[in-house]
Amino acid sequence: MVNHNGPLLDIDDLTVGYRQGERRLEAVRHVSLRIWPGQSVGIVGESGSGKTTLAMAVMRYLPPEGQILSGTIRFGDREVQDLSDRDMRDLWGGQIALVPQGARSALNPSMRLGDQAAEILRYHRGLSRKAAHEQARASFERVQLGDPERIARAYPHQLSGGMLQRVLIAMALSTEPALLVLDEPTSSLDVTTQAEILKLVRDLIRGEQHTAVLYITHNLSVVAQLCDRVAVMYAGDLVEDAGTRPLYRQPLHPYTRGLLDCVPVLGTTKHEVDLRPIDGQIPGPESRPQGCVFRPRCPLAIDVCETYPPLYDAGEERRSRCHRWEGIRAGELDPAQPVPARERTPPGERAGTALDVKDISVHFFERASLPQRLRGERGTVVRAVDGVSLTLGKGRTLGLVGESGSGKTTLARAIIGLVARTSGTIEFLDMAVPPKLAGRSRDIYSALQVVFQDPTDALNPFIGVGEALRRPVQRLRTEKVDDADQVVAALLESVDLSPSYALRLPDELSGGEKQRVAVARAFAPNPAVLLADEPVSSLDVSVQASLLNLLDQLQTEHGTAILFISHDVAVVGYLADDIAVIYLGELMEVSPASALFDPPYHPYTEALLASVPLLDPDAEQREVQLKGDIPSPSAKPSGCPFHTRCPRFLGDICVEQRPPWREREGGGKRYFCHIAWDDLVRQQERIFRFSETGKEV
Amino acid sequence: MWRYFLRRLGFLLLTLVVTSIIIFLVTRWLPGDVARVILGREAGEAAVAQVREELGLDDPLPVQYVDWVRGFVVGEWGLSYSTRTEILPLVTQRLRNSLMLAVVTLVLAVPLAVGLGVLAGLNEDRWVDSLISVASLSVVGLPEFVTGLILIQVFAFGFGLFPATSLISPDAGFFEALPSLILPAVTAMLVLLAYIARLVRSGVIEELKQPYVRTAALKGLPYRTVVVRHVLRNALLPAVTVLAISIGWLVSGLIVVENVFNYPGMGRLFIFAVDRRDLPLIQALTMVTVLIFAFANLLADMAYALLNPQIRLGE
Numbered sequence A: 001m002v003n004h005n006g007p008l009l010d011i012d013d014l015t016v017g018y019r020q021g022e023r024r025l026e027a028v029r030h031v032s033l034r035i036w037p038g039q040s041v042g043i044v045g046e047s048g049s050g051k052t053t054l055a056m057a058v059m060r061y062l063p064p065e066g067q068i069l070s071g072t073i074r075f076g077d078r079e080v081q082d083l084s085d086r087d088m089r090d091l092w093g094g095q096i097a098l099v100p101q102g103a104r105s106a107l108n109p110s111m112r113l114g115d116q117a118a119e120i121l122r123y124h125r126g127l128s129r130k131a132a133h134e135q136a137r138a139s140f141e142r143v144q145l146g147d148p149e150r151i152a153r154a155y156p157h158q159l160s161g162g163m164l165q166r167v168l169i170a171m172a173l174s175t176e177p178a179l180l181v182l183d184e185p186t187s188s189l190d191v192t193t194q195a196e197i198l199k200l201v202r203d204l205i206r207g208e209q210h211t212a213v214l215y216i217t218h219n220l221s222v223v224a225q226l227c228d229r230v231a232v233m234y235a236g237d238l239v240e241d242a243g244t245r246p247l248y249r250q251p252l253h254p255y256t257r258g259l260l261d262c263v264p265v266l267g268t269t270k271h272e273v274d275l276r277p278i279d280g281q282i283p284g285p286e287s288r289p290q291g292c293v294f295r296p297r298c299p300l301a302i303d304v305c306e307t308y309p310p311l312y313d314a315g316e317e318r319r320s321r322c323h324r325w326e327g328i329r330a331g332e333l334d335p336a337q338p339v340p341a342r343e344r345t346p347p348g349e350r351a352g353t354a355l356d357v358k359d360i361s362v363h364f365f366e367r368a369s370l371p372q373r374l375r376g377e378r379g380t381v382v383r384a385v386d387g388v389s390l391t392l393g394k395g396r397t398l399g400l401v402g403e404s405g406s407g408k409t410t411l412a413r414a415i416i417g418l419v420a421r422t423s424g425t426i427e428f429l430d431m432a433v434p435p436k437l438a439g440r441s442r443d444i445y446s447a448l449q450v451v452f453q454d455p456t457d458a459l460n461p462f463i464g465v466g467e468a469l470r471r472p473v474q475r476l477r478t479e480k481v482d483d484a485d486q487v488v489a490a491l492l493e494s495v496d497l498s499p500s501y502a503l504r505l506p507d508e509l510s511g512g513e514k515q516r517v518a519v520a521r522a523f524a525p526n527p528a529v530l531l532a533d534e535p536v537s538s539l540d541v542s543v544q545a546s547l548l549n550l551l552d553q554l555q556t557e558h559g560t561a562i563l564f565i566s567h568d569v570a571v572v573g574y575l576a577d578d579i580a581v582i583y584l585g586e587l588m589e590v591s592p593a594s595a596l597f598d599p600p601y602h603p604y605t606e607a608l609l610a611s612v613p614l615l616d617p618d619a620e621q622r623e624v625q626l627k628g629d630i631p632s633p634s635a636k637p638s639g640c641p642f643h644t645r646c647p648r649f650l651g652d653i654c655v656e657q658r659p660p661w662r663e664r665e666g667g668g669k670r671y672f673c674h675i676a677w678d679d680l681v682r683q684q685e686r687i688f689r690f691s692e693t694g695k696e697v
Numbered sequence B: 001m002w003r004y005f006l007r008r009l010g011f012l013l014l015t016l017v018v019t020s021i022i023i024f025l026v027t028r029w030l031p032g033d034v035a036r037v038i039l040g041r042e043a044g045e046a047a048v049a050q051v052r053e054e055l056g057l058d059d060p061l062p063v064q065y066v067d068w069v070r071g072f073v074v075g076e077w078g079l080s081y082s083t084r085t086e087i088l089p090l091v092t093q094r095l096r097n098s099l100m101l102a103v104v105t106l107v108l109a110v111p112l113a114v115g116l117g118v119l120a121g122l123n124e125d126r127w128v129d130s131l132i133s134v135a136s137l138s139v140v141g142l143p144e145f146v147t148g149l150i151l152i153q154v155f156a157f158g159f160g161l162f163p164a165t166s167l168i169s170p171d172a173g174f175f176e177a178l179p180s181l182i183l184p185a186v187t188a189m190l191v192l193l194a195y196i197a198r199l200v201r202s203g204v205i206e207e208l209k210q211p212y213v214r215t216a217a218l219k220g221l222p223y224r225t226v227v228v229r230h231v232l233r234n235a236l237l238p239a240v241t242v243l244a245i246s247i248g249w250l251v252s253g254l255i256v257v258e259n260v261f262n263y264p265g266m267g268r269l270f271i272f273a274v275d276r277r278d279l280p281l282i283q284a285l286t287m288v289t290v291l292i293f294a295f296a297n298l299l300a301d302m303a304y305a306l307l308n309p310q311i312r313l314g315e
């Protein structure tokens, strides 16, 4: 046990490097950080910030090529580097426990969960097989896993991702460790599942007075809601470290300010607030600038910044690695990134329809396996998309929000023609659109373009950027192009890339740059409609912000209508003019963006909005608890598809009868539910209130 | 699990039916009149006709096929053309010998291959790994008759530990026969060894990279526990399948090894039968071989399923 009056974890001037051939690249540099017993500390950073390396160094679990180059890590009164392997194993699992990300791959696929949870108790507590299993089941109960018997007997593939994440948390907590390290534990989960896990972690943090928590994430909102203190990392440096409230109120480092300004805040739209992307990219360990690592991107950089800043003690238990922190705190210097030059589009008037999707269904027939057929079963019909109608106005943005399994991607693929629709019609600029891509005319093909989530898949690695852009320019533009190279250069410039990028191959680009090229290619034939399927989900938040701005800017210039598909309500709410919420292949609600955040909400929208972590640590957010997991689209519930999980479930009527669409005269919001408009308004309070600004959403 | 087993069994039966038809047809269409082969070139037309009649060679093909299958199932395998003796005891005798050899080979090969593979995998790219790779690759490069002859030179003639040829009397028990089994088994094992060891090695390396290994290690479990309880089970999966399938080859494919040691196994009987154009014997041997391969495959599937809960639980 850790019997000691000082900090539980004391990292002092730690530098961690990786050998790469002859070179030694520093992934974490001069980091100092303390965690006291019972404290919860978040480490936030984008990819390449070194946050994961830091966590693994704390656990002394670096890959063979990784090495602590200087500095110390003390755990209690012992130095972690000096411990024998045996002592280290006593710490692991006993004193320091890890909750890893990606629960499915973090558990042994061929071992029962009960056995996996029991072995840690048998080893650290010396329990008998039976006693260990009993305790393991008790630990499952503690993380609110229903039916612990069944969970203990199950193998990982039999449970959902959210349940597996709970099992990992239960395992980590079962030995009552002094320090719990959580490494992006919700990164692969849906937002409603994420909310449940976060609530669980929050309750556990509050309930355990002695367990300290180190929470590693890229998500600023999650730590705002969870942690006492937050440390921000950038390119291997710890740039700022403060109590959560002060940090979010007034960051004392320009990078923290920049990061906060990149996050679309739930309930704000592009018409009111600008996202301010951070210019440039995080430097890799081989190309860090001299002096302050943030210098090339910093709006406050001056000559003195060419010397490496120390972690200044800014008082009030705050530290900042910026030479100019005093000026920032005094309000004399503005650390924010410049407002991007863009015309703010007025919330466009409706000027006719670009894309009209009517009553589209996509059903797949899943053939029964041989034994199923022997038992007389036929195949099942998977209703991936079931009777969806959408209207996208010319020059407007329609956001489609849904979780995984909601059918949003299938719907997108049906519109593009990558899967054939089962029924329904699509009208595009008053042309009827055939189901299959192969049957579509060049006019339709060139005027309906698409950007996917993963730009790496979308670009042929052997074709240079210039050629990739020239092809659609020459083949798909309606007017004749005299100088294709010039058009390509202009396209690259329109996505803020220099024309020299035409000579590069996709492999030579960063993720954000690839996505810009994909956007440029989509805009090459001057499309009337752009379909964007999770275009920013794989990008870091600062890159995401610049891409969202880019889409908005291109829309203003070209008058392109955008169908923007995402799982992220905040992003969709920020960018879209209208929002459609999809669940199990059916629309639940369609609303103007401005009205989405006011009651009445469809009960599913309500749960979705209640699940989004808010950036403001003082914001009040109502809790909405959903039952169970999302059902499979092959076993769709009768009546209202949401009835198995609905917190406002009315009883038989929801099971037996399809709900009506409800709306008010004069357009605006409509939703699909048995509860009448006025009743719903009466029952529902607003979901969140922000503190500081007094802004109520 | 049961459903999976029944499904595999069904597939197996189907394969057997199809292959038996193929075997039947191929032997019927082989050039040369069977009756002539039996009676010799000088036999008169009448005698040939009579033999054809006796063998039912003039019946319609489906009738002949059903007859033949029925005979095979109830153990009426007929007479060998060349030895003029019952085929059944001839084949079972050889089958017994081959099975004994296969068992001894596996008993030698499995622990050694798994042990070497795991050792190499856990020490990826260190000297142990290189040593094992080099050694096993150089052995696998030698053909069986070379390794066999070397073994005979060293252990039979040099040290006189084991007999150089394997003359096993038909009624010798397993332990009586054991000394004659060792050298051929070692020769066959050397063929399998490198292959299986490499499979195990790459399985271990692959699994060690999986995130669940880190989870297990960071529970504080001793390294040995992490390897034995977590890594091996998943890492051995591909090797188990290959081992099970190799039973078929061990039983009826050891033609070179059997020849080197004069071992009275299935392989040599096969050569003999083909040499003499002994059609009933060829048919019987082929059917037995197919059966063994089918059984080995079933075994492989079942072993895979047992180790892999996703299949065992039938999802």
Ligand code: SF4
Pocket: A253, A254, A255, A292, A293, A294, A295, A296, A298, A299, A300, A301, A302, A304, A305, A309, A321, A322, A323, A324
């Ligand atoms: S030290 Fe200079 S460059 Fe670095 S963050 Fe501060 S002001 Fe910017």
Ligand code: SF4
Pocket: A603, A604, A640, A641, A642, A643, A644, A646, A647, A648, A649, A650, A654, A659, A672, A673, A674, A675
């Ligand atoms: S119809 Fe019933 S189950 Fe469906 S959302 Fe409304 S209240 Fe919930």
